Amino acid sequence: MLKAAITGIGMSRLGRNLDRPCIELLADAALEALADAGLTRDDIDGLTTYPGKHDNSPGMSPLGCTEVREALGLKTRWHSSSSEGPAQMSPLMIAAMAVSTGQARHVLCFRALTESSSQSPGRRASVATGNGGRVGGWFSWLLPVGALSASNWAAQFAQRRAYEFGATREQIGVQCVQQRANAQHNPRAVFHGKPMTMEDYLSARMISDPLSMLDCDIPIDGACVIIISAADAARDCRKPPISIAAMGAGLTRRDSWDQRADLTQMASLDAAESMWATTDFKPGDVDVAAVYDGFSVFIPMWLESFGFCGRGEAEAFIASGATALTGRLPTNTGGGQLSAGRLHGFGHLHEACVQLWGEGGGRQAAKARTAAVGMGGGPLAGAMLLHRE
Amino acid sequence: MSEFPARPLPALTEDTAPFWTAGERGELLIQQCDHCRYYIHPPTGFCPQCESRETHFQPVSGRGFVETFTVNHKQWMPGLPERYVLALVRIAEQDDVRLATNIVGCDPDAVTFDMPVRVRFEQAEDLWIPLFAPEEVFAPENAA
Ligand SMILES: [Zn+2]
Numbered sequence: 001m002l003k004a005a006i007t008g009i010g011m012s013r014l015g016r017n018l019d020r021p022c023i024e025l026l027a028d029a030a031l032e033a034l035a036d037a038g039l040t041r042d043d044i045d046g047l048t049t050y051p052g053k054h055d056n057s058p059g060m061s062p063l064g065c066t067e068v069r070e071a072l073g074l075k076t077r078w079h080s081s082s083s084e085g086p087a088q089m090s091p092l093m094i095a096a097m098a099v100s101t102g103q104a105r106h107v108l109c110f111r112a113l114t115e116s117s118s119q120s121p122g123r124r125a126s127v128a129t130g131n132g133g134r135v136g137g138w139f140s141w142l143l144p145v146g147a148l149s150a151s152n153w154a155a156q157f158a159q160r161r162a163y164e165f166g167a168t169r170e171q172i173g174v175q176c177v178q179q180r181a182n183a184q185h186n187p188r189a190v191f192h193g194k195p196m197t198m199e200d201y202l203s204a205r206m207i208s209d210p211l212s213m214l215d216c217d218i219p220i221d222g223a224c225v226i227i228i229s230a231a232d233a234a235r236d237c238r239k240p241p242i243s244i245a246a247m248g249a250g251l252t253r254r255d256s257w258d259q260r261a262d263l264t265q266m267a268s269l270d271a272a273e274s275m276w277a278t279t280d281f282k283p284g285d286v287d288v289a290a291v292y293d294g295f296s297v298f299i300p301m302w303l304e305s306f307g308f309c310g311r312g313e314a315e316a317f318i319a320s321g322a323t324a325l326t327g328r329l330p331t332n333t334g335g336g337q338l339s340a341g342r343l344h345g346f347g348h349l350h351e352a353c354v355q356l357w358g359e360g361g362g363r364q365a366a367k368a369r370t371a372a373v374g375m376g377g378g379p380l381a382g383a384m385l386l387h388r389e
Numbered sequence: 390m391s392e393f394p395a396r397p398l399p400a401l402t403e404d405t406a407p408f409w410t411a412g413e414r415g416e417l418l419i420q421q422c423d424h425c426r427y428y429i430h431p432p433t434g435f436c437p438q439c440e441s442r443e444t445h446f447q448p449v450s451g452r453g454f455v456e457t458f459t460v461n462h463k464q465w466m467p468g469l470p471e472r473y474v475l476a477l478v479r480i481a482e483q484d485d486v487r488l489a490t491n492i493v494g495c496d497p498d499a500v501t502f503d504m505p506v507r508v509r510f511e512q513a514e515d516l517w518i519p520l521f522a523p524e525e526v527f528a529p530e531n532a533a
C-alpha cells in the first residue's frame with residue numbers, strides 16, 4: 001500500500017465541438033474535484049499532467065502545468081509533466097511518489113483535450129501525417145508504408161489474436177455493446193442517449209481490418225482532474241480516501257508497436273506484472289476493472305495482462321458475460337473511451353473511483369472495494385490497483 | 390506503378406540512410422553486429438546481445454514471412470489510397486526483426502499469416518521503400 005490516496009475527482013462536460021476554451025473545461029473539472037475532496041485551491045501544492053503542452057497533434061494537449069498554474073493561481077511545491085513514462089498514468093504515479101516522499105500534500109493531476117473542435121478534414125486528431133515534411137524517430141518506420149493511424153497499429157495486434165486464438169468480432173462486439181449500454185447510465189458520456197446493438201456494431205464501416213469505426217474511441221473536448229493526497233493528509237478530506245494499493249510501470253520487453261516477440265500482447269503485460277509484484281492482492285481480489293480502450297482490442301489484452309483470464313482467453317471471457325455490469329468483473333462501467341469519449345485514460349481512473357465510492361447510480365457494480373485500472377496501448381502502459389477500506 | 394502517389398517519407402540519419410537507399414542496388418540492408426552477427430532493427434549502433442559498438446549494414450536475402458497484417462480501408466490524407474495491405478514481415482534471417490511494409494503484387498484478400506514473401510523496392514524521390522510480394526510471384530513462370 002502506497003502512502004498515497006485519491007481524495008477527489010472532477011470532470012467537465014464531455015462533447016464534440018463544444019467550442020469552449022480548454023482552460024474553461026479544465027477549471028470546471030478542477031473546481032468539481034476540489035469540492036469533491038473538500039479542498040480549496042490554496043490546499044493544492046502539487047501539479048502534474050501528461051504529456052504537457054503539446055502542439056503536434058491538434059487539440060491533443062493544449063494545456064501544460066504553466067497554463068494551469070497561472071490560470072488557477074496555484075502555488076506549488078512540486079510540478080511535473082512528462083511525455084515519456086508509463087503513458088497517461090505517469091502524472092498520477094509521479095503525484096503518488098511526490099506525496100509519498102513529502103514533496104507535496106495534495107497534487108492536482110489533470111488531462112485536458114480539445115481534439116474534437118481542433119480537428120478539421122485536413123488535420124485529423126491522432127493521425128500522424130508528418131505535416132508534409134520528412135519525419136524522424138519511430139514514426140519514420142511506419143509512415144512510409146501508410147501505417148498512419150494508431151488504428152492500423154492496433155489492428156495488427158487484433159489480427160494476430162484472431163489468427164492465434166480464433167478471436168472473433170462477435171466476441172469483442174459483446175464488450176463494445178456492453179460499454180454502450182453502460183454509457184446510457186452515464187449522463188456525461190458522449191454517446192449517452194445513443195444505444196447500440198450488435199447488428200449496429202457488426203455493420204459499422206471498416207477502418208483497418210478487423211477494426212471498424214465502432215472499435216475506435218471518440219475524440220472529444222473535455223477535461224478530467226484527479227486529486228492525489230498524502231495518506232495522512234487524505235484523512236482530513238471530505239470523503240473516505242481511496243488508497244493506491246499498488247502501481248506498475250514495467251516495460252521489460254521491446255518498447256515498440258511492432259517489435260515485441262509476441263504480437264498478441266502489448267506493454268500492458270509488463271506493467272501489470274510489475275504491479276502484482278509489489279502487492280499481496282491477487283487478480284481474484286479485483287471487483288471492477290477500468291482498462292484503456294482507445295481501440296477495442298486493447299480491452300482483451302489488458303484483461304489478460306492483469307491475469308483475469310489466461311493468454312488467448314479474454315475474448316471468450318468477454319463473450320461469457322464476465323465483464324458485463326452484472327458479471328463477475330464489471331469492466332469500463334462508464335462506457336469507456338469507446339462510448340464516453342477519449343480522456344486519455346483519466347476517464348478510466350475517474351470511473352474506478354466513482355465505483356469505489358458507490359456513486360455509479362444505474363451503472364453501479366454490486367461490489368466495488370478493489371479496482372484495477374490500466375492505461376495505454378501498444379508500447380505505452382501504466383497499471384494501478386485501488387482499494388477502499 | 391505506385392499505389393501510393395504521395396508516401397510520407399522518412400528523414401534520413403546516418404543510422405537509417407542505408408536501409409532506405411540500398412534498394413537502388415536491389416539490396417535490403419539490416420544493421421548487424423560485427424561480433425555476434427545479431428541483427429539490430431531499428432538500427433541503434435549498439436548490440437543488445439554482446440554489447441559491441443561495432444556494427445555494419447548487411448545485405449540479407451530479402452525473404453521473410455508475414456507475422457501479421459491488416460487491410461486499411463480509409464484514406465488518411467490526400468494522395469494516399471484507401472485500400473492497401475499493411476504488414477509486419479519477419480525476415481528469414483532472424484525472427485525478431487520485423488519490417489513494417491506493404492504486401493503488393495497480389496489481391497489484399499490473398500494475404501495470409503506466415504505467408505512467404507520477398508522484397509521488392511519502390512522508388513520515392515531519392516529513397517527506395519522495401520515492400521514485399523508473395524514468394525510465388527517471383528517463380529519463373531510468373532515473372533513479368
Ligand atoms: Zn553482438
